Structure formats: structure tokens, C-alpha cells
Amino acid sequence: MEKGLVVTQLDVEAGECIKVKGKIQSDAKGFAVNVGKDSNTLMLHFNPRFDCHGDVNTIVCNSKEDGVWGEEDRKAEFPFQHGDKIEICISFDETEATVKLPEAEFKFPNRLGMEKIEYLAVEGDFKVKAIKFS
Numbered sequence: 001m002e003k004g005l006v007v008t009q010l011d012v013e014a015g016e017c018i019k020v021k022g023k024i025q026s027d028a029k030g031f032a033v034n035v036g037k038d039s040n041t042l043m044l045h046f047n048p049r050f051d052c053h054g055d056v057n058t059i060v061c062n063s064k065e066d067g068v069w070g071e072e073d074r075k076a077e078f079p080f081q082h083g084d085k086i087e088i089c090i091s092f093d094e095t096e097a098t099v100k101l102p103e104a105e106f107k108f109p110n111r112l113g114m115e116k117i118e119y120l121a122v123e124g125d126f127k128v129k130a131i132k133f134s
């Protein structure tokens with residue numbers, strides 16, 4: 001299966017923002033935005049699931065340390081629809097990551113105490129149009 005967008009060698013610090021703009025496919029089962037050190041060490045795996053892994057219309061967040069998933073955090077809101085054109089803004093500080101959407105905001109603890117984001121990956125049924133660092 002083809003990989004999505006992967007960006008490495010980043011140096012995103014606390015308070016800075018990663019903006020990912022794109023379109024959710026009309027038949028999306030799910031997609032994920034991963035940020036962290038590398039694919040095995042993730043501050044945040046942000047995984048909206050329309051219908052996959054037994055979840056329907058559920059955002060699953062998690063961390064990954066040395067290739068091992070942490071405890072999942074399922075969010076109450078699901079502000080996505082098939083075909084949506086959205087911009088996801090991810091920022092963090094020493095205690096938590098924040099995911100800002102046009103009509104919702106989610107927090108997830110910075111479990112690994114990461115001080116910079118070096119890695120960004122977007123996977124699944126999401127077509128990236130642009131990414132911006134600010």
C-alpha cells in the first residue's frame with residue numbers, strides 16, 4: 001500500500017504550528033496524522049476513523065514509544081465528513097499537543113516530553129494539498 005506524505009528533518013519547536021491542508025476522500029475509512037521524532041516515536045497519532053478497526057466516526061489518539069503503542073484516547077467529538085476540505089493545525093508545549101480544526105479543538109498529553117517535532121506523516125484516505133509551518 002502506498003505511503004502518504006512523510007516529512008523528516010523538521011525542527012518544529014513548542015508554540016509553533018504545523019498546518020496540514022487537504023481533502024478527506026469521499027469514501028474514506030480513516031486517515032492519520034502522525035507527529036514526533038520518527039515513525040517509531042510519536043508524540044501524537046491523530047487517527048479519525050470513519051469505519052475501521054471496529055470504530056465508527058471516532059477519533060483515536062495515541063503515542064508510540066520505541067515502536068510500542070501507548071494507551072488509546074478516544075475523543076467524544078467527530079467533526080469530519082466524507083469529502084471535507086479541512087486544515088488541521090497541530091502545536092504543542094511541554095505538557096500537551098493541541099489539534100485545532102475549524103470547529104473543534106483536541107488535546108493530547110505530551111507523554112514523551114518531546115521538545116521538538118522532527119517527523120510528520122499523513123496516512124490513509126486524506127489527500128494533502130499543502131503543509132505550512134508557522
Ligand SMILES: CCCO[C@@H]1O[C@H](CO)[C@@H](O[C@@H]2O[C@H](CO)[C@H](O)[C@H](OCc3cn(Cc4ccccc4)nn3)[C@H]2O)[C@H](O)[C@H]1NC(C)=O
Binds near residue numbers: 029032045047061124
Ligand atoms: C480490543 C483489542 C484490540 O484493540 C484494537 O487493537 C488494534 C491493534 O493495535 C488497534 O488498532 C491500532 O490502533 C493504533 C493506535 O492505537 C493505530 O491506529 C494502528 O494503526 C497504525 C496504522 C496506520 N496505518 C496507515 C493508515 C492510517 C489510517 C488509515 C489507513 C491507513 N496503518 N496502520 C491500529 O492498527 C485498535 O484501535 C484497538 N481497538 C480498541 C477498541 O482498543
